[in-house]
Amino acid sequence: MKKIKKIILKKNKSKIVSLSVYSKNTARIADKFCDLVLVGDSLGSVLYNYKSTKEVTLNTMIEHSKSVRQGIKKSLMVVDMPYNTYRNPKEALKNVKKVMLKTKCEAIKLEGGSKIKAVIRVLVKNNIPVMGHLGVLPQTDKSFKFKGTKNVERLKILKEAKLLEKLGVFSIVLECVETSLAKLVTKSLNIPTIGIGASNNCDGQILVIDDLIGLNPISLRFVKKYSNIAKEISKAVSNYSKEVRTKKFPQKKHSY
Ligand code: KIV
Numbered sequence: 001m002k003k004i005k006k007i008i009l010k011k012n013k014s015k016i017v018s019l020s021v022y023s024k025n026t027a028r029i030a031d032k033f034c035d036l037v038l039v040g041d042s043l044g045s046v047l048y049n050y051k052s053t054k055e056v057t058l059n060t061m062i063e064h065s066k067s068v069r070q071g072i073k074k075s076l077m078v079v080d081m082p083y084n085t086y087r088n089p090k091e092a093l094k095n096v097k098k099v100m101l102k103t104k105c106e107a108i109k110l111e112g113g114s115k116i117k118a119v120i121r122v123l124v125k126n127n128i129p130v131m132g133h134l135g136v137l138p139q140t141d142k143s144f145k146f147k148g149t150k151n152v153e154r155l156k157i158l159k160e161a162k163l164l165e166k167l168g169v170f171s172i173v174l175e176c177v178e179t180s181l182a183k184l185v186t187k188s189l190n191i192p193t194i195g196i197g198a199s200n201n202c203d204g205q206i207l208v209i210d211d212l213i214g215l216n217p218i219s220l221r222f223v224k225k226y227s228n229i230a231k232e233i234s235k236a237v238s239n240y241s242k243e244v245r246t247k248k249f250p251q252k253k254h255s256y
Contacts, residue, residue: 003076003106004129004170007035011192016171016204018194019212022047022064026209027071034075036171036194038109038206039065041080042138046210053138056082058095065103078131079105083139086110089122096128109173111137113160117167124168132164132172134185135198146197148178161185161193173206174198176222197222 010016019030020040030037043064044056058081065079079099086092096108107129110116123130134157135147148154157177164172169191174182176197183201186193195202197220207223210216214228243249 001129007076008170008191010035011190011203016192016194018204018206020206020208021068021071022209024067024070027068029071030209031072031075035204036076036078036206037068037072039068039077039079039103039105040208041082042208044082046208046216054083058082058085058099062099062102065099065105069104076107077103077105078107078109079103080109086116086119089118092119093122093126096123100128107131107170109133111139113156113163117163120164120167120169130167130169132161132169133175134160134164134172135175135177137175144176146176146178148181154178154181154184157181158185158188161189165189165191171204174202 007016016036017034018036018038019034020038020042021027021030022039022043027037039061041053041056041061043060044050044053048055048060050056061079061082065077069077081092081096081099085095099105099108108123109131110120111133113132113134120130120132136144138144147157158181161172171192171194172185172189173194173196174185177185177195177199179199179201182193182195182198186201186203192203194204194206196206208216211220211223212226214225215230215233217230240249
């Protein structure tokens with residue numbers, strides 16, 4: 001609970017740095033610089049090439065989260081609950097308890113607003129820290145077009161954000177939300193918003209590690225590539241390949 005409070009207290013003070021990672025070695029690096037580390041179900045498309053996150057299973061999330069846990073010491077570790085694992089309060093409680101027990105994460109994230117009201121209520125009642133997710137909802141949305149151009153849509157997102165806060169979530173991810181709406185939602189809440197494609201009006205930001213380091217070849221408008229790690233890996237693998245073929249590697253020092 002201490003780590004959750006720390007995140008909430010950052011609102012209006014300092015930006016919350018978050019990253020979505022899937023394994024120990026990247027988690028270890030993220031942990032040095034981030035306040036919050038998410039094991040995102042985006043791993044379905046980023047790692048497994050699934051058409052949507054709908055195909056991600058609870059066990060896949062648990063195994064990746066167990067790996068991530070090994071790399072996290074100080075940041076808040078949040079795990080995404082995959083599609084169809086929180087369709088009703090009973091199912092949600094059973095699956096969330098399993099995830100928390102097996103992965104030792106400190107919080108979970110769920111996508112949606114009023115439709116999962118009863119689920120959030122039960123989890124919060126059981127002292128489980130819940131992170132919300134509004135805007136584009138990859139688990140259920142048919143289109144990934146950014147949200148907030150139409151007035152009905154704007155009012156719905158604002159209303160749902162207020163509802164999530166009232167239900168007791170400690171923070172909300174805003175995914176692909178129009179700039180002025182992200183500002184309005186952020187200003188209307190006492191809990192922090194974490195944006196991805198939702199402008200710098202949010203209390204924090206989140207990106208997927210593979211996108212940020214330039215490992216994922218897919219380019220999205222809201223991603224800034226801070227390095228081109230794919231090029232570095234290519235260089236290394238190419239050198240390795242040349243040296244094996246020319247018998248330059250392994251040398252005596254690499255042998256027993
Ligand atoms: O699955 C994920 O990685 C996410 C973040 C992008 C917010 O939900």
